[in-house]
Structure formats: C-alpha cells, structure tokens
Amino acid sequence: MILGIDVGGTHTDAALIDSGRIRKTAKVATNPGHVVESLSGIASEVLKGEPLENLQRIVLSTTLSTNAIVQNKVDPVGLMVISGPGLPPSYISTAENTHFLSGYVNHRGIETAPIDPVAVTRISDDFRKRGLNHAGIIGKFSTRNPIQELQIEKIVSSGMKHVSLGHRMSGHLNFPRRVATTYLNEAIWELYSSFVKQVVDFFRTMGVSVPIYILKADGGTFNIEQSVEFPVYTILSGPAASIMGILSMTENSGEDAIALDIGGTTTDIALFADGVPLLEPFGVTMEGHKTLIRGLRSKPLGIGGDSRVRYEGGQLLIGPQREGPAAAFGGPCPTPTDAMIHLGLTDIGDPSKAEKALQGVADAMGCTVQKAAEAIFEGSCQIIARHVRAVIEEINNKPVYTIHELLEGKRISPKILYIIGGPAKPMSTRLGQLLECPVHIPPHPEIANAVGAALARTTAELTILADTERGTMTIGEEGISKKLPPRFSKGDAIEAGRELLKERALRMGAREEDLEIEVIEDQEFNMVRDFYLAGKNIRVKLQVKPGLIAGFSTGELS
Incomplete structure (x- = not known):
C-alpha cells in the first residue's frame, strides 16, 4: 500500500493505493495555522483499520514553503556574498542583510583571491548582535570549487541556527539566481524543519516505520528527512502534485493538452507538449525571486470555488480573495460554488444558504438570483479561459522545454483539456466550449493531487x-x-x-x-x-x- 497526502491551502486530501487501485480516499479542511494537525487527522482516518505492515511508503505534497514565501512569513537571513570581479553588487537581487566579501574562485575553480577571515568574523558578530540566526553563503563559481564557502561556514556556523551554502543548491552557474535560491532556502528552513519533525514524529508514534517522502517542484520526490537541508526544493509542490496526478490517471494521448487544477482558492494552469508536462528548466520564480529550482511549469490564478463574489461599481468581481468556505457550507460570503449549487450543477452543501448569499449580489445587480448565479458561473469560466489563452500565447513566444527535452520550434496547440479539483465536473462542459477542447476528467478529480504525490518517483x-x-x-x-x-x-x-x-x-x-x-x-x-x-x-x-x-x-x- 502507498499513502499519498496533499496539504493544500483549502483542503488536505489523502489517497490510499493498493494493488494498482485507489482503496480509500479522504478530504478535510486545512487548518492554515496548524498544517500538521490537518495532515495527522486525515492520515489517522485513512489508515484506521488498515494493516500497517502492508504500507510501503508515504508521500506528501504541501503548500507550506510556497505560502510562507508568498505571505512573507519567513525568517530574516544574513547573506555573505563572494561576488568577485565583473558583476556589480547592484545587479544581484539580495536580501536586506547582505554583505559582499573579498575573495574569488574563477570559472575553472581556481582560487585567485583569498577571503578575509577577520572581515567574516566581524560580519558574523554583527549578525548575532542584530538577532540574525540564519545565514546564507554564496560564491560566484562555488559549484566549480566550494572551498571559500566552506571556509566561511566554519567561521560563522557556531553562532547560527543554520547556514545554507550556495554550491549545494544547484549545479547551474547563474549567480543572481543562486543568491536568491540560497536566501529562500534559509528563510524557510526553521519553519520547514519544524514541520518535518512533527510529521516524522506523528507517523513514528502511529507505529509507521516506512520511508516518508515529499514532492518537489519538478514532480519528483525525496526523503523527507533529507529534505530538511533543501526546503526550497519543495516550493510549488502542490501544482507539481496536480500534474503528476493527471499523468497517473489519464492515458497519454501524445497530444498537446491543457491541465487545470481548480481548487477552493486558486486555479493552477499547466500545459503538456506532445503528452509531456512543460518544465521551467532554469528555475521557477517565487514572489519576484528567480531561483535555480527546476520545476514543472504552472501558472496560479486567484480564482477558485470559494472565491469571494461581490458587485461593486457596476462590476461583478470574482476573487482573488477567499474569505472562507462557500456560503452553502456556512461561509461568510457568496462564491462560485454557491452559484453552481443554485444552478443545479452540483448537489453539495445547503442550497438555501447558497441562495440567501446570492440574493445580496442579485439585489445589487438588479436581477433575479438565477441570473446572478448564471453571471457568476459564466464570469468564473471566462476568467479561467482568458488566462489559459494568455499562458499559451506566452509559452509560444519562448522555447518550449518539457521534463525530458527542448522542443525546437514547437508551438503549443492543445487538443484536450484535463480538469481536476472539486469544481472540475460542474465547470468542465463550459470550459471545454470556451477553450474549444474535448474535456477529460480523471476518475478521482477531487483527490488527484494526493494520487500524483503518492506515485511520483524520486528525482535527482x-x-x-x-x-x-x-x-x-x-x-x-x-x-x-x-x-x-x-x-x-x-x-x-x-x-x-x-x-x-x-x-x-x-x-x-x-x-x-x-x-x-x-x-x-x-x-x-x-x-x-x-x-x-x-x-x-x-x-x-x-x-x-x-x-x-x-x-x-x-x-x-x-
């Protein structure tokens, strides 16, 4: 048996897979302040009564790292940068507490100028006085020879909670991206390492001793205890899980395709070229930070089933805010989910609560609740379709990279639309019409991310x-x-x-x-x-x- 768990921003999903079949599934609301509680709760539910000795592996995907960066809930980091000649410091995107050090290793890995240990000690002491417990050390050509990063680490590590080294982040040479990657890795290290400890402790308390993995941005996994040194690898883990979920539950047509994961808060847009997911080969971008983390290419859109709906200034506005669940589930405001319930496109929740919430929008629009619901549903589909077209156009103006290769001169022309997520079924027909593609919904669209995480292989x-x-x-x-x-x-x-x-x-x-x-x-x-x-x-x-x-x-x- 394999257990896959996807900790999303709105829901935490689980899938237990046995002998090539999905044996059991579960879905609970994610508690953003206590992510591990959501995870442990759903794991206990899915594994209850199951023979734990048959469990072979556990794989998680999580939005923890991504959300920490997006919401700026990160630790301050002191950066020590050995930039050498050529590139002015102003060209390098840096954190607030950045110091440029003397020293240089050239492009062939030859040390041509030594570091100044006295200056390193002075900067390290200054970091400690200002309460900086995390440091990043980055040399321009450290991947060719990390000697100076290692020398500085020896000087500063005793006074720090943790230190990230640039040469360990990636084998690529792009220096500004290496600085950004090292900074982000250290900024989320403490939060992420605490999460990992709680996860491991929980499963060990349950008596589970199988390997535990976590999904990376490239759609691959690695051992969760090893992941503590590289938390930045887990950014965009959630979108990667949705792409891997689609791969695992749909036959490969070998055609260009659109993949949509419509959640409660966001919709993730991904594309396939000749049946293969697209890749960001030089590194994904997070909140303006261009990194060296290879990742499956996806575009988040601030609209989902639980997006807040209001009518202001003569305009119907949908998202990007999510104030809570749909009104039909006791939420505080009308949402696209409420509109779909009222239109009879789905039979979840309390229809009377949905209608009551939609009445306020209808009154503001000067129309019936039915017309307001139709406008909300159509508007939601139109927003998603418009952004999908924009993503296709953007990709077709650049070289196309898949997880396997560069496709020279390739232009994406989707022939199929894959949709997963809670609102997949009610929105599928209209989205297929707008995007002029036949629609395919996998067998378990509501927990596809958990399945994708469960079945992803380890990459390196x-x-x-x-x-x-x-x-x-x-x-x-x-x-x-x-x-x-x-x-x-x-x-x-x-x-x-x-x-x-x-x-x-x-x-x-x-x-x-x-x-x-x-x-x-x-x-x-x-x-x-x-x-x-x-x-x-x-x-x-x-x-x-x-x-x-x-x-x-x-x-x-x-």
Whole structure:
C-alpha cells in the first residue's frame, strides 16, 4: 500500500493505493495555522483499520514553503556574498542583510583571491548582535570549487541556527539566481524543519516505520528527512502534485493538452507538449525571486470555488480573495460554488444558504438570483479561459522545454483539456466550449493531487565539470573534486556521472527500479595555450527522469 497526502491551502486530501487501485480516499479542511494537525487527522482516518505492515511508503505534497514565501512569513537571513570581479553588487537581487566579501574562485575553480577571515568574523558578530540566526553563503563559481564557502561556514556556523551554502543548491552557474535560491532556502528552513519533525514524529508514534517522502517542484520526490537541508526544493509542490496526478490517471494521448487544477482558492494552469508536462528548466520564480529550482511549469490564478463574489461599481468581481468556505457550507460570503449549487450543477452543501448569499449580489445587480448565479458561473469560466489563452500565447513566444527535452520550434496547440479539483465536473462542459477542447476528467478529480504525490518517483540531478588540463573533475551539487585519470573523455564523464547520480539518488530515497537516468546536457570545449591544445573543458548534466514509480504507467490507475 502507498499513502499519498496533499496539504493544500483549502483542503488536505489523502489517497490510499493498493494493488494498482485507489482503496480509500479522504478530504478535510486545512487548518492554515496548524498544517500538521490537518495532515495527522486525515492520515489517522485513512489508515484506521488498515494493516500497517502492508504500507510501503508515504508521500506528501504541501503548500507550506510556497505560502510562507508568498505571505512573507519567513525568517530574516544574513547573506555573505563572494561576488568577485565583473558583476556589480547592484545587479544581484539580495536580501536586506547582505554583505559582499573579498575573495574569488574563477570559472575553472581556481582560487585567485583569498577571503578575509577577520572581515567574516566581524560580519558574523554583527549578525548575532542584530538577532540574525540564519545565514546564507554564496560564491560566484562555488559549484566549480566550494572551498571559500566552506571556509566561511566554519567561521560563522557556531553562532547560527543554520547556514545554507550556495554550491549545494544547484549545479547551474547563474549567480543572481543562486543568491536568491540560497536566501529562500534559509528563510524557510526553521519553519520547514519544524514541520518535518512533527510529521516524522506523528507517523513514528502511529507505529509507521516506512520511508516518508515529499514532492518537489519538478514532480519528483525525496526523503523527507533529507529534505530538511533543501526546503526550497519543495516550493510549488502542490501544482507539481496536480500534474503528476493527471499523468497517473489519464492515458497519454501524445497530444498537446491543457491541465487545470481548480481548487477552493486558486486555479493552477499547466500545459503538456506532445503528452509531456512543460518544465521551467532554469528555475521557477517565487514572489519576484528567480531561483535555480527546476520545476514543472504552472501558472496560479486567484480564482477558485470559494472565491469571494461581490458587485461593486457596476462590476461583478470574482476573487482573488477567499474569505472562507462557500456560503452553502456556512461561509461568510457568496462564491462560485454557491452559484453552481443554485444552478443545479452540483448537489453539495445547503442550497438555501447558497441562495440567501446570492440574493445580496442579485439585489445589487438588479436581477433575479438565477441570473446572478448564471453571471457568476459564466464570469468564473471566462476568467479561467482568458488566462489559459494568455499562458499559451506566452509559452509560444519562448522555447518550449518539457521534463525530458527542448522542443525546437514547437508551438503549443492543445487538443484536450484535463480538469481536476472539486469544481472540475460542474465547470468542465463550459470550459471545454470556451477553450474549444474535448474535456477529460480523471476518475478521482477531487483527490488527484494526493494520487500524483503518492506515485511520483524520486528525482535527482548531477552536474560534472571536467578540466583535463588541470586533471580535476568537480561535482557541483556534491561540492567535491576528484583527480582525473589520463586521457579522460566526455564519454568517461557521462559514465562517471551515471554512477555518481545513482549513488546520490539512492541516498535521497530512490529505488533501484526507478532510476531512469538521462543526459540532459553534454558539452566539450578545447582549451588552447600558445597555439597548442592544452586540454578539454567537459560539462555534463544528468537527471533521474521525472515520472511514475515502477509498476505504474500513465492512465492505468483506477
């Protein structure tokens, strides 16, 4: 058995999967102030009476990290940046408490200027005096050689609760993105580590000792206890869960598609190219922070089933605020869900409460409740359709990346519309008409995110730089350097990368049968000295391909 739990902003969903079938599901309201209570409550409900010895794994997806950043409920972080020559500090998007240090490691990983330990100690003391307990240390080319980040960490770590190092965030070189990624990682570290401890303690108290995973932005998982060092990887975990849910419960048509997850607060818009989800290959953006976190491409829209509806200044306004559940469930204001209940599109909640809430909007509009409900429903569908078209247009003006490859010259032209979430069924027909696509709703649209989390395999990536002139090979994400054997080639780098990535993925909780490794970048440059070939600069990047765990294929789950 596999347990998947999605902790969303409005609801927490769970799915228990056994022998290729969904054995049991549950849905409860999320308590934003006590997320772990929602999670533990639903887990207890789903696992009650089940033989825990048959449980194989637990996978979570959560909006915790995303919401903390969006709502600015983060810890202040002191940043120490070793920027070196070339890039002015003003170009780098930084946090408030940022200091630029002397020192430099060049693009080949050679230390050309040392750090100043006295200056580092002075800045560290200043951080402590001002109550800063979290620090981030970032060097421009630290992925080529992390020595200076490690030297600074030794000086400052004793006085800090935790320190994040830039070279550990990603193997990519983009320096401003590395600064932003390191900052966000440290800013949410304390909140996230507390969440993980509570989750692990709860399941262990239940007597559950199976591996626990958490979903990342790229649609892959990693062991929840290892995730404590990289909480930033879990941003946009929720949208990734919805995409993986659609993959697990729909047959791959091989066509371009639209994927909508319509929740209570937001609607997430994603696209598939040739049946494969799109990817943000250089990193997702969170609240203006451009990161190095690879993630499935999705666009949140501030409209959902529980969005607040009002009529002001001659206009019908829907969202983006959510004041609580729909009026039909005791909420404080009318919502699109109330409109759908009144129109007979769904039979949930208390219709009399829905009608009473809609009456105020109807009075303001000078029409009947029926007409007001129709306008709310149509307006909601129109808003979603308009934003979907905008997302398609935006993507078609840029290179198209999928989780597997760059599709040169590809233009997205959707032929199918997938919809999941609570309002999926009542809104599907009209959205299909507006977007001119046949609609497919998976078997369990209301808990698809939990299913997607449950069945996602562990992913990992690895970046190798081999400098044959110096005789060194650097593994960026691991922060280690190795000596090269004679006559080292690009093929040797790829082979070494496969073995190293396999080891890394297994440490992150991957299973042998899920290790589908692919090369996503391989480059080789000649280095010339005095008109003679001095060596080669070899760059290789590999990944464990995102997808479903072994034993599950797209569309097979029922």
